[in-house]
Amino acid sequence: MAGDADRVTDFQRRVYAALERIPLGKVTTYRELARELGCGSAQAIGQALKRNPYAPDVPCHRVIRTDLSIGGYSGQTEGAKIEKKIRLLGEEGVPFDDSGRLVDPSCLFFYA
DNA sequence: TCTGTGACCGCTG
DNA sequence: ACAGCGGCCACAG
Known part of the structure; x- marks a missing residue:
């Protein structure tokens, strides 16, 4: 069937591919991700992540803001979705504090 | 700390 | 091909 996958652009695929390169227990930033993809924005x-048709198969929760704050998830910047994101990361060994900030910066992953 | 503005890029119409 | 819109941001005030 011509489903959601057909709506995925090459750019989106690149984003998702890059996400899968993030090791378990690590996170990256939107900036670093953009840099890896040669995207200035x-x-x-x-x-692209918001429109992610593969969620939650694609680990879009392993991406946080440059200032190490939790960022958004599933189109939301706050609320239950965010709580879920924090919980998921916590399960993966990437703890966040009450302020929604990354506790251990060493969990950050950078592309070679 | 928080709010507002900026700048960039991709997406849809 | 063109133009307008929106975004899980970044940065300055």
């Missing part, structure tokens, strides 16, 4: 990355 971190917002464009977020746009």
Whole structure:
């Protein structure tokens, strides 16, 4: 069937491919992700993630803001979705504090 | 700390 | 092909 996959653009696929390169227990930032993709706009990355038709298969929760704050999830910047994101990361060994900030910066992953 | 503005890029119409 | 819109951001005030 011509499903959601057909709506996925090459750019989106690149984003998702990059996400899968993030090791378990690690996270990356929108900026770094954009840099890896040769994209000058971190917002464009977020746009692609929001439209992610493969969620939650694609680990879009392993992406946080450059200032190490939790960022958004599933189109939301706050609320239950975010709580879920924090919980998921916690399960993966990437703890966040009450302020929604990354506790251990060493969990950050950077592309070679 | 928080709000507002900026700049960039991709997407849809 | 063109133009307008929106975004899980970034940065300055």
